[in-house]
Structure formats: structure tokens, C-alpha cells
Amino acid sequence: MAAVAEKAIGADNQVIHRQSPAAETEREYQRDVKNLVDLLSKLNPSAKEFFPSSYAAPGGGAGGHRVSDGRISADAPIFVSWNDFYHNNLLMTNNGSSKDSSSDGSSNNQPNPRRRNGYNQGRRRTNYRLRGAEREDSIRRTVYVSDIDQLVTEEKLAEVFANCGPVVDCRICGDPHSVLRFAFIEFSDEDGARAALNLGGTMLGYYPLRVLPSKTAILPVNPKFLPRSEDEKEMVVRTVYCTNIDKKVTQTDVKVFFERFCGEVSRLRLLGDNLHSTCISFVEFVQAESAID
Secondary structure (H helix, E strand, O other): OHHHHHHHHHHHHHHHHHHHHHHHHHHHHHHHHHHHHHHHHHHOOOOOOOOOOOOOOOOOOHHHOOOOOOOOOOOOOOOOOHHHHOOOOEEEOOOOOEEEHHHOOOOOOOOOHHHHHOOOHHHHHHHHHHHHHHHHHHHHOEEEEEEEOOOOOHHHHHHHHOOOOOEEEEEEEOOOOOOOEEEEEEEOOHHHHHHHHHHOOOEEOOEEOEEEEOOOOOOOOOHHHOOOOHHHHHHHHOEEEEEEEEOOOOHHHHHHHHHHHOOOEEEEEEEOOOOOOEEEEEEEEOOHHHHHO
8 A cells, every 4th residue: 555655646746747847837927927017017107907918808709718800910929920810810730739829839729928928019119110200200300500699589590490491390498598509490391401401600690500400309398288377377487497406415405505596485396316316406486586597
């Protein structure tokens, strides 16, 4: 009886040993999914739950599996080729067993963790390419203008460059009290941007303009960040934005500094993180004259 028991225990151990690779694969898959959920939760605080691309809604097909129509789905991982999608997503192996392409080459409908981890890469990479193409097109339609006189307004600058083509956007940047201001002007087409390069050296105010092809696009203004009421507009006029603040400087230090030279501060926020070597601050004064100072 003891010998029989030993053989039985040995057989059980062999079964457990044979099953351990599959169990290890499942544990790795569960760990990868958990890490991915944690990452998405940090990137998108409103995200509540992650569903792999192989997830099927109830009633989507027999046994809860999705029924493919033979077309490549938008969320298919990029390593899936079109050859895997003919014959209703079923391929026949040499030994006659069926191989579902949704399992990425595994037989008996066993899911492949590598396929699941691809969840939405295809769609995201397509979106990145589209946004990248739009950005490159915007850059080709934009010129960089420097040495702008402090008395020149965005309206006046856009009026001058409108002779080259329809102006979509015009942004003047830099200290308004300095002659070293610069601007980005975006046209509706590339012809306008090429024609604008000929305006280099044009006298506008007391200084000749310098016009070069732009290396960046103009970011669109998000309407939800603009002031919506008269009170908000007044608050914006009384607020200044400060950057390049040493991390050793405290919020009290910033407030004391501005009140000493400009005027009474009604509200102040000092912001920083571990990625940047300096901090930024928004300082709201009681009087708009203090913000100008």
C-alpha cells in the first residue's frame, strides 16, 4: 500500500509540474493586466476599469465570444496581419485542428497573453500618426517673426502679413516692454507661408522684421480656459505668471517680494514638481496697476 501511495503522489507531482507553466503564464498575464490598470489609472483619473481587446460583451456571440465579420478591427494590435483574418478568422493547421486568429496562433481557443497585452495599440498609434501629420502640416504653414517693435499689435502684424495670404492665427510673445519680442503667424496654406518669407527686412515701427520658417506649430486656445465673466476678466488683469523660481523659495518669500515692489497681493499659488528644476507661480494683486508694475 505504501508503494502504491508513493506512486500516486509521484503521479500527482508530475501533473502539477506539467500544469505549472500554464499557471505561471496565467499569473504573469494577471500581473501585466494589473500593472496596466495601475498605469491607466494614473494617466486618466476618471478611468474605472480596463477591458482587454479580446473582451466580449454579453450576447456578442455563442458562448460570450465575439463573432468576427472578417475585417480588421480598429483596436487590433499592430502585429496582427490581414492573412490571419480570412475564412472567418479560422485557419486550418497541417494536422487539421482549427486555429482561431483571435488567440494569435494558439490552438483549442486558448488565449495568448501577448495578444491581450496589445489591447489598443493599433488605434492609439493611428491617432498619433494623424495628430503628427496635422502638426507637421501646421508647421509648414507657419512662420517665425522676430525683432518686433513694442508698439506693434497682433492686429497690425496680421494686417501686414495678410498681403501674403489668409492669416489663420497670429501670436506675439515676449515682454511687451522689450524690442526683442517675437511672433508666430499661421496661414491657411503653404503658399502664404512661403510668400511671407519675402517680408524679412520690412520696417515695421523702428526695427526691420526678421522672418524665418517656423519649427513649431501654434497651439490652439482651449475655450474652457478663457475668462467667461466680467469678474474673471478683471481677475486676469490683476494676475501675473512667474517662472524660473528657485525651489528653495517659499510661497511667503514670493508674496513678500511682490508686495515690497508692486503692491498688495490678494492671492498666490506656487507650483512645482519633481520633473523640473524650478517652480512657477500665479500672483493675483488687489489692484491692476500692481500687476502692470
